[in-house]
Amino acid sequence: MVKPPPLTSKKELLLWTKRTLFSLGIKPRKKLSQAFVIEPQLIMEIMRQIQNYKPSIVLEIGAGLGTLTYHIATFCKKVIAVEIDRVLASFIKKLTRDLGNVEVVIANILDLDDSYFKNAIVGNIPYHITSDIVLRISKTECPLAIITLQKEFAERLIAKAGEHKYGKITIITDYLFEKKICSIYPPTAFYPAPAVYSAIMVMKRIRGYDSRAKILEKLLICTFTERNKLAYKVVNKCINIDVSGELYWLKKKRVDQLTLEEFLKILHTMLRMKNQKLQEI
Template structure:
């Protein structure tokens, strides 16, 4: 049994890692939380009695504290070694289910909140799946630079496909940022806790929005006319001109409302291109 969340220390968490002689697997981007502040920051934002889905169980430390506030925690871990350790750490907790599997591939249960200390290698695919699954709320610890992308606006160096698709479907709040030594082993970057709260989508078909932004942001510093001519031809350019959108705007300067209008108009052209 772990100490109460208010009194658990870094030494407590490091001792647990030492006890199980953990050797993190680099290709799985494994970094374990050893700063209790990170755990407390996450848990305090979890509504009491909620159903929680956790991606990346690790050795079950965060899971343990989530189970104290949630009605149910279903936690997914790809690494069988960690599953076995987590089952020992979490033994005796009747409201926790540990599943071994790839969280990007297996079905997700209905949930109120998704929580993850996200393995950096799956950050973007996980966020896209959260959006497609319409998860009501997500608390994610991610690379600071990815957090910057989620909240960036037009013209910013960090503005891109992930900014647009996320902001179209979720309100994003940056909660806290943590130094590398908050995790073991320490990553080379700072990490940021963000809260994503679902809102009414600004565009109904995420697949079209994905396709259009994927095409346009291949050349984010080019003007719209150049990209459309290159991939879709002059008819697509004329279609955009006819509704009053300035085709001399650089891709990275297009706002979400403009991109939604463009997606509406280009959906057919992109479908035609994909069918050839």
């Protein structure tokens, strides 16, 4: 029988983690951003957030040693644990076998079928593919994400217009989710300790990734290639329509100063003017 991960103290969880990794012959790999949670408070914070929203099925990204997997499986109807490392995946199966409600999937989260993303998502996101994973979540039906991110990236997601960290991913996720940072944790919350602080973020969906979101994303990709230039010139170039009349206020702002609401005004004007052109043909 595999001893479950203890949450009684950080010292005990660190010892359990080191012993388990040693027994499996695993050395954490930097290129996979492998860092294992050894702070019980972080695990319990995620558990509290899950219990607040009460999802019945949870998809866990990067399950690692199953530290989070095991404990959330004690109160969730089902946990789908995704882990790319076959040795770790095999260990999670042994660890959670007696619980009977954990499905272990050996895969890269970015390659998973969309059907998996209809469930709430939790996990400690691999830092080297954070942006890709957040965008992947955004474009699915995932109703809720409770994820641990690099603190700097989490701050990008909640940045305000005009701030240095404000960008495309801020705006598209603003359109799709309510977002909040719940807690910040130091590097010592993980083994081995990364060089950055981490943040637990909750993202609750407010709308799906519809046709409007697709056009908005294309507009953001184009305009933010020249984020420090006057929005008027960049928008004209990106949408190939003269907006000097209705969107005159763009002459007073840079691209990175435009809010979500202002981008939606541009989008509305662009679609209406294009429809008018089609009607004139």
